[in-house]
Amino acid sequence: MNRQTALEKKKINNSKFAIRLPIIIAITLAAGIQIGAKFFGNKSVIGDVVKSSSKFKEILTYIDRSYVDEVDTDSLADYGIMKMLEKLDPHTAYLPAEEAELAMSELQNGxxxxxxxxxxxxxxxxxxxxxxxxxxxxxxxxxxxxxxxxxxxxxxxxxxxxxxxxxxxxxxxxxxxxxxxxxxxxxxxxxxxxxxxxxPTYSVDAAYLMEDKQTGFIKITRFSETTYSEFMEGLEELKTQGMKRLILDLRGNPGGYLERAVNIADEFIEGSGVLVYTDGKDDRNDRKIFARHEGDFEKGALIVLIDEGSASASEIVSGALQDYDRALIVGRRSFGKGLVQAPISLSDGSELRLTISRYYIPSGRSIQKPYESGNLEDYYGELGHRAEHGEFFNADSVQNENGKAYETVHGRKVYGGGGITPDIFVPRDTSHISRYLMELYSNNVIREFATSYANDHKAQLEKMSIDAYVKNFTVDSKMLSQIRSNGEKLSIEYNAEEFRKSKEFIQQQVKALIARAIWKDRAGLSNSFYKVVNKDDEFIKAALSHFDEAGKLGS
Missing domain, CATH: 2.30.42.10 (PDZ domain)
Known part of the structure; x- marks a missing residue:
């Protein structure tokens, strides 16, 4: 059973507008999961030769030759393919050549x-x-x-x-x-x-030692070609600095190359047990991946952060660590993407991402949530349904009826059939969200102000250390007035009540963005940004308060 954090116990005023936010998130996540749909690296799968569809070719030929107006048959064929694939599962997809190249660049090394x-x-x-x-x-x-x-x-x-x-x-x-x-x-x-x-592209956003000098924090945004090497570099640096326990942040991580993900899981898990296995119609697509070597952090308390934006390979990592009682999972139920896609490169540079099997984590559970073939709206809208019945705000509203119960290595109850359910629940806090805030964001007012302020005050700010900045710097009323003025220049109507509601969040974001602009970390890292935002992050607070429990797992 989930346990509630202190935040859940306090009254949170969630507006109807805020509750609808998961629907917006789902639309964004849908694109992210398609980018993160790669399975075993970037190898193309060469299957049996597919018999040509004479009917499809015949119709296109007639259209090209005899239709009354000029028609781009290439785009027509693309449309036909995409509509055909909609009749399958939600993750089988066709990417035209330009989109395939762009998606690949998000995962490959630059x-x-x-x-x-x-x-x-x-x-x-x-x-x-x-x-x-x-x-x-x-x-x-x-x-x-x-x-x-x-x-x-x-x-x-x-x-x-x-x-x-x-x-x-x-x-x-x-x-x-x-x-x-x-x-x-x-x-x-x-x-x-x-x-x-x-x-180069980077996927590890942060790797730093927190104020207590014993807790490491590593955030992974996706699993790309370089994720494992980036992760290991950060882990080694933290161990050298005296890290004793670790928070691994997989919130909002849509997945990516599973090989990189299981390599990271292997760094935490002892022995040579199964980390993930796949099962499909064609036995040639079945595979088991085992822990292979002695990891660099097999001892020491470990907490993994997940939310409804954590999908695919990030669910494999968090699920395997939960099944082996190696990590305490903190946050909200993950997305529930447990289908395996094989990337098939086509002759014109386009790509078919075909679902070939389901993957299962060590306890034998599948994390794929239910879906109705052809009904993408309901599938991605499921996050909105979670909000409507209160799952984002109350642990008792988490619905596991679609998946049966399983047991971890040491007998803890876990669930399948709909994502990874955390051990410690952290509710969504939307009390700071307002339409005024959303308008400032959509017009990039906050980010632009922070960039401009950092440039204008660079010499002054650089005299401080990042730790002194985090402790002492305040986004004052003069700065907030300038943000308000910048918004009005873009016809964003000021609303005093909504501004009051969002004020502390705006101050935090501005402070964090200024920090990132001034204090540069090694390539790819934004440690200074997270040192600011993590101070008031309820997930981080929940993690820090449950490390004793995490340290007792498996004992």
Missing amino acids: FDGIGVEFNIYNDTVYVVTPLSGGPSEEVGIQSGDAIIEANGTELTGEKVNTRLIFNTLRGQRGTSVDMKIKRKGYNDLLDFTVVRDKI
């Missing part, structure tokens, strides 16, 4: 580009930060620069979106991007030429 993290604010593309060691940093691009034009393409106005920016700034290594930059303090546009290069 892509070719100019190396900036950008932000769209008021129909303009701003540089949040040039990536460390990247080509933009080398030529002098700075945080806060506005990219007005790139290779003759205007990057301002209503037409600006992420796809346009990717298409303009990404490209073959060694090619040039001529950019016109507007920089604060300069009347004229500045000209920069950046030569595209390999830009």
Whole structure:
């Protein structure tokens, strides 16, 4: 049975607007899970030759030859394929060539580009930060620069979106991007030429020792090609610093390469037991993965954080650690994605991600939640259903009736058939959410203010240590007034009551974003950001208060 944290016991005022948020999250997560659908690395599966469908080909031929208007038969074929796959499970998918390439770059070790993290604010593309060691940093691009034009393409106005920016700034290594930059303090546009290069992608967002000097914190956002090596580098650094116990944060992690995930699980689990196995119609797709070596953290209390955004490979890690009584799982029930996709590369560069089996964790339970073939709306809308019956706010509302009970190695009761149910429940706190806050976010007002403030006060802030900053710096009323003013310039109507409701959260986010801009960690890490936000994170508070229990698991 779940135990409630102190936060659940206090009254939380959740508005109807806030309760609907899981539906928005589900739409975002759907895309993330498709990116994270890879199973055993990036190897293509070559199956039996599929018999050609003469009927489909015949119809396309007639359309191409005789239809009254000109038709793009390629896009028509793509549409037909996607509609056909909708009749299968929710995770079998077809990705046209351009989307397949973009999705692959999210998991593989980098892509070719100019190396900036950008932000769209008021129909303009701003540089949040040039990536460390990247080509933009080398030529002098700075945080806060506005990219007005790139290779003759205007990057301002209503037409600006992420796809346009990717298409303009990404490209073959060694090619040039001529950019016109507007920089604060300069009347004229500045000209920069950046030569595209390999830009590494990172998946471990944080790895640092907390204030007590014994608790490590590692956050993994997805399981990509480099995740295991990034994780091991962080783990070794924390052990060197004296870490005795660890919080592994998998919240919002949609999955990725399962091989990288089980390698990480293996670092915590003793012996040579099964970590995950698959079972499908074709025996050739059945596989068992075992723990293979002595891990680097097989002793010491371990807590894993999950929520409804944790899916696929992240559920495998948390589920295996729970089944072996190696970790205490803290948070909310995970997404429930237990279907295995094989990536099949097609001749035109497109990709079919075909569900070939289900995977099972050591206790024998499947974590796949129920679905009705062809009903994607209900499947991804299930998170909204959880909110409606109160599951995000009360442990007693968690519905496990769709899955039977199993037992861990030492006899604890766990459930299958709908995600990983945590040992310690942490309710969603939406008391800070308001429409005013959402408008500030959707117009990037908060992030843009933090970037601008960090640039204007860099010399002053750099005189402080990050620890002193976390302890002493305050986002004051003058700064909040400027945020309000910036919002009004974008026609965001100020609402005093909603501002009061969201004030502390806005202050926290601004403080964290300033910290990330000033105190740089090794490539890929945002330790300074998490050192701020984790101070008031209810998941972290719950984890810290249950380490004694985590340390007794398996004994």
